[in-house]
Amino acid sequence: MFFLNRTDLDKKFKILRAELQKLGISEELRGWNWQSPPVEPSSRSIFFGVGDLAARYCKTLRDVYLKRVENIKPPPNLKMFEGIVYHSIATDAVTRVKSFLFEKGLIGGAGIIEELMPSVTSACERLTWDALNTVGRLEDKDVEAVKMKARSFYRFLLVQAASQIDLTLSKFPHIDVDSLVNQAIPPIVERKVDGSLVGLSKELSADIYTPAYAVADLKTGEVRDFHPYAPAGYALAIEADEETAVNFGMIIYVRLSTQRPVPTIHTKCFLIGDELRREFLEIRDEAFEIVSNARDPGKPPTCPDFCPYYQICTSGLR
Numbered sequence: 629m630f631f632l633n634r635t636d637l638d639k640k641f642k643i644l645r646a647e648l649q650k651l652g653i654s655e656e657l658r659g660w661n662w663q664s665p666p667v668e669p670s671s672r673s674i675f676f677g678v679g680d681l682a683a684r685y686c687k688t689l690r691d692v693y694l695k696r697v698e699n700i701k702p703p704p705n706l707k708m709f710e711g712i713v714y715h716s717i718a719t720d721a722v723t724r725v726k727s728f729l730f731e732k733g734l735i736g737g738a739g740i741i742e743e744l745m746p747s748v749t750s751a752c753e754r755l756t757w758d759a760l761n762t763v764g765r766l767e768d769k770d771v772e773a774v775k776m777k778a779r780s781f782y783r784f785l786l787v788q789a790a791s792q793i794d795l796t797l798s799k800f801p802h803i804d805v806d807s808l809v810n811q812a813i814p815p816i817v818e819r820k821v822d823g824s825l826v827g828l829s830k831e832l833s834a835d836i837y838t839p840a841y842a843v844a845d846l847k848t849g850e851v852r853d854f855h856p857y858a859p860a861g862y863a864l865a866i867e868a869d870e871e872t873a874v875n876f877g878m879i880i881y882v883r884l885s886t887q888r889p890v891p892t893i894h895t896k897c898f899l900i901g902d903e904l905r906r907e908f909l910e911i912r913d914e915a916f917e918i919v920s921n922a923r924d925p926g927k928p929p930t931c932p933d934f935c936p937y938y939q940i941c942t943s944g945l946r
């Protein structure tokens with residue numbers, strides 16, 4: 629993403645390339661081996677979203693049972709709402725900057741800011757209402773706080789994009805608009821992937837950080853130890869669908885606060901190695917078993933209060 633420090637990332641991926649050379653990735657755990665175990669799915673009629681498997685709040689996978697067997701959606705919660713809003717802000721900002729460049733041609737960063745900054749408030753209003761329609765009703769004061777953070781995130785993204793555009797124009801005086809967009813605005817692009825060969829949904833959306841061909845995931849909440857599962861799932865799906873090796877994952881943590889004018893950003897980069905692949909595939913296989921047998925796996929000894937199903941499982945309703 630254009631707001632990441634490219635030099636810092638290059639160093640991280642250099643270390644990871646050395647790790648890849650040392651450890652390697654087993655051929656049997658590449659997504660393109662979808663016709664043989666352990667990658668081969670046990671069912672060709674059940675498909676999971678990567679998030680359904682990767683968001684491992686629940687050790688026993690009761691969340692999978694509740695969602696896929698009992699058809700129970702988690703109640704509205706603030707974290708989910710924030711995640712949807714900030715993802716859509718990132719997509720909207722990138723799309724509008726690109727559209728503006730294609731429409732106006734070679735325009736400098738100041739032009740981007742003058743044209744797009746005045747509509748940040750209305751864009752954030754629209755995107756928060758869209759997210760509320762998806763998640764459900766939340767307290768007004770929480771929604772207002774999210775809107776405030778959304779505006780500062782949107783402004784930050786526009787300023788970063790404008791800066792990258794100016795730096796690129798200044799470095800390459802003969803650049804055309806197509807190259808300018810590619811140089812200044814990626815390198816994370818949303819890629820549609822058919823994950824059905826490995827038991828995942830037919831239309832996944834994976835973000836790819838192109839220089840290292842790493843799968844990236846944007847997170848706006850707390851750091852959780854299960855976050856690397858999502859890039860592992862996307863890596864398996866891309867390898868199966870496109871027969872292209874995906875060796876690295878990246879989680880981009882964006883933290884927003886009403887007390888700070890700009891977000892705090894840090895990245896976690898890692899090898900999508902054998903252990904992570906095996907763990908993801910084990911979760912997938914267990915989820916298949918639960919759904920195909922309609923089996924309630926029961927609750928783990930303790931439930932984290934940040935689990936989206938906490939209210940449902942602890943209220944005695946289920």
Ligand code: SF4
Nearest residue numbers: 686691931935938941
């Ligand atoms: S509340 Fe507990 S049992 Fe229910 S899905 Fe969450 S972790 Fe699992």
